Amino acid sequence: MSGNQEQYFSKTLEKGLSILNLFGRETPSRSLTEISIITGINKTSTYRLVNTLIQLGYLRKSADKSLRLGPKAFSMGHECFHGFDIYQGIKPIIDKTFFEHHISIDSALIDGYKLISLYRREMPNLVSFHLPLVMDELYARAMGKIVLANLESDDLEHYFADLAPKKLTPHTLVDIDEIRKDIRSTRTRGYSINDKEYMIGVISIGAPMMNLQTKSVVGAVSLDFPSKEYSLDTIEKQHISLLLTLATEASHLITTAGIRH
Amino acid sequence: MSGNQEQYFSKTLEKGLSILNLFGRETPSRSLTEISIITGINKTSTYRLVNTLIQLGYLRKSADKSLRLGPKAFSMGHECFHGFDIYQGIKPIIDKTFFEHHISIDSALIDGYKLISLYRREMPNLVSFHLPLVMDELYARAMGKIVLANLESDDLEHYFADLAPKKLTPHTLVDIDEIRKDIRSTRTRGYSINDKEYMIGVISIGAPMMNLQTKSVVGAVSLDFPSKEYSLDTIEKQHISLLLTLATEASHLITTAGIRH
DNA sequence: CAATATGTTACTATAATAGTAATCTATATA
DNA sequence: TATATAGATTACTATTATAGTAACATATTG
Numbered sequence: 001m002s003g004n005q006e007q008y009f010s011k012t013l014e015k016g017l018s019i020l021n022l023f024g025r026e027t028p029s030r031s032l033t034e035i036s037i038i039t040g041i042n043k044t045s046t047y048r049l050v051n052t053l054i055q056l057g058y059l060r061k062s063a064d065k066s067l068r069l070g071p072k073a074f075s076m077g078h079e080c081f082h083g084f085d086i087y088q089g090i091k092p093i094i095d096k097t098f099f100e101h102h103i104s105i106d107s108a109l110i111d112g113y114k115l116i117s118l119y120r121r122e123m124p125n126l127v128s129f130h131l132p133l134v135m136d137e138l139y140a141r142a143m144g145k146i147v148l149a150n151l152e153s154d155d156l157e158h159y160f161a162d163l164a165p166k167k168l169t170p171h172t173l174v175d176i177d178e179i180r181k182d183i184r185s186t187r188t189r190g191y192s193i194n195d196k197e198y199m200i201g202v203i204s205i206g207a208p209m210m211n212l213q214t215k216s217v218v219g220a221v222s223l224d225f226p227s228k229e230y231s232l233d234t235i236e237k238q239h240i241s242l243l244l245t246l247a248t249e250a251s252h253l254i255t256t257a258g259i260r261h
Numbered sequence: 262m263s264g265n266q267e268q269y270f271s272k273t274l275e276k277g278l279s280i281l282n283l284f285g286r287e288t289p290s291r292s293l294t295e296i297s298i299i300t301g302i303n304k305t306s307t308y309r310l311v312n313t314l315i316q317l318g319y320l321r322k323s324a325d326k327s328l329r330l331g332p333k334a335f336s337m338g339h340e341c342f343h344g345f346d347i348y349q350g351i352k353p354i355i356d357k358t359f360f361e362h363h364i365s366i367d368s369a370l371i372d373g374y375k376l377i378s379l380y381r382r383e384m385p386n387l388v389s390f391h392l393p394l395v396m397d398e399l400y401a402r403a404m405g406k407i408v409l410a411n412l413e414s415d416d417l418e419h420y421f422a423d424l425a426p427k428k429l430t431p432h433t434l435v436d437i438d439e440i441r442k443d444i445r446s447t448r449t450r451g452y453s454i455n456d457k458e459y460m461i462g463v464i465s466i467g468a469p470m471m472n473l474q475t476k477s478v479v480g481a482v483s484l485d486f487p488s489k490e491y492s493l494d495t496i497e498k499q500h501i502s503l504l505l506t507l508a509t510e511a512s513h514l515i516t517t518a519g520i521r522h
Numbered sequence: 523c524a525a526t527a528t529g530t531t532a533c534t535a536t537a538a539t540a541g542t543a544a545t546c547t548a549t550a551t552a
Numbered sequence: 553t554a555t556a557t558a559g560a561t562t563a564c565t566a567t568t569a570t571a572g573t574a575a576c577a578t579a580t581t582g
Binding site (some may be wrong): 010014025028029047049051056070071073075077080083084086087088133258 | 268269270271273274275276277278281282284285286287288289290308309310312313314316317319321323324329330331332333334335336337338339340341342343344345346347348349370371372377378379394395479518519520
């Protein structure tokens with residue numbers, strides 16, 4: 001087995017983490033068999049790994065044997081979240097812009113074909129605009145669109161392969177060809193526009209967070225406006241340069257940190 | 262190896278997770294050797310596990326080879342935090358009390374000899390009272406005191422064994438005997454008092470979150486008051502029953518969920 | 523240019539895991 | 553009440569992954 005690259009990769013750890021990753025807000029509870037089937041790990045090994053996670057406090061078992069996250073997962077989650085230096089780094093950048101311009105700002109990182117909310121500041125005029133922390137529906141969001149527009153064509157095709165768009169508002173694009181067209185114009189435009197496509201009262205513009213060395217997109221920032229007070233026209237005239245400045249700052253942070261997709 | 266209990270425990274997974282747990286807000290960056298020494302895992306195995314975590318995106322390596330948390334750790338942290346059902350369960354309980362009584366409320370879970378902030382609501386009058394999310398200094402906090410008061414005597418001794426109290430305010434107890442005495446009276450009293458011992462302008466009272474079946478303490482809740490507006494006397498006369506009600510509700514939640522320490 | 527510290531790779535004995543299959547346990551069904 | 557079914561747990565080994573030693577490589581420092 002000499003020169004084997006896989007010698008320095010632990011499959012067991014990979015499996016254990018993949019099990020832990022099956023738990024989250026949308027699926028707080030799972031059964032052993034379920035885990036075994038989803039991960040493709042055979043039942044005994046699944047049992048061993050789950051049992052380990054239970055003993056360490058990452059999972060816990062109810063009376064009916066269903067599994068849930070344990071306190072240790074909660075505290076580790078805490079630390080992994082707040083110990084992530086990009087989060088700590090983008091906070092002051094967004095705070096500064098927020099206090100200077102009084103605009104709602106959002107930022108997110110790519111994880112697979114989802115966006116993970118990184119840090120956000122909201123103006124009170126954007127009432128009840130509580131976005132999910134893990135975002136699907138990239139096609140209907142400013143941050144999602146600009147990410148899609150900057151993806152490698154292979155990745156983009158893979159995204160479209162099993163896409164089933166939902167009509168979230170009357171303005172949501174659900175026709176695949178229309179979405180493709182929108183992505184193309186987003187790419188040439190350099191920033192994305194979400195005109196009430198995700199939520200009725202909200203217009204957003206988005207720009208990419210790029211790793212400037214690898215030229216790959218790793219996330220996005222967006223500015224969000226209440227459509228009652230702002231027209232898309234005004235926004236494009238007055239706020240694009242601010243958006244792009246913010247995106248550039250964030251990209252520098254990302255690049256220095258060496259985050260890649 | 263028949264009948265071996267340890268057959269269904271994965272040491273590799275334990276080690277991998279212990280490495281991931283070395284990263285957090287206080288120590289965002291570590292070296293390979295450092296990790297190997299702290300965990301007691303030999304260098305090659307550490308290398309293998311770290312390499313695995315890097316490939317999976319949980320860690321990343323800077324140009325100078327120092328290691329930091331990666332985007333995958335951030336997103337998993339997100340999910341582990343928000344997918345924790347106790348967090349989701351205590352939110353409405355605390356929110357309700359907060360809106361009805363207009364008092365700052367905090368809750369936390371035990372992790373080792375630290376408290377992990379679970380959920381909190383703050384009144385604007387408690388300005389700049391931004392508590393840490395992971396709390397040491399149990400001896401100087403209302404939630405810490407009531408947890409200590411409910412610990413098994415072995416655990417409590419273990420806590421005192423390497424305790425080096427810091428004088429955080431002029432009122433902080435730093436003499437071990439005084440702290441022991443305070444813990445004893447807290448135990449008989451049934452709730453804890455923190456009279457400007459952690460922060461100058463803040464008085465808090467705390468009650469335990471208990472697993473009512475195992476009779477073990479798993480966390481605490483506290484009510485926090487600005488000392489300018491409230492005297493300890495008033496607080497004890499008017500808010501203790503609210504505190505205890507809240508703690509009971511939280512304890513039921515914990516017990517139903519089967520959280521144990 | 524040594525000297526030192528740290529990270530990476532090669533090699534193999536040993537210990538851990540994977541996988542099969544049997545057994546147990548709870549719940550539903552006849 | 554017995555029986556069927558699904559899911560969880562345990563027993564048992566062949567196989568394979570990991571631990572550990574030690575050599576090698578690559579900065580970093582004086």
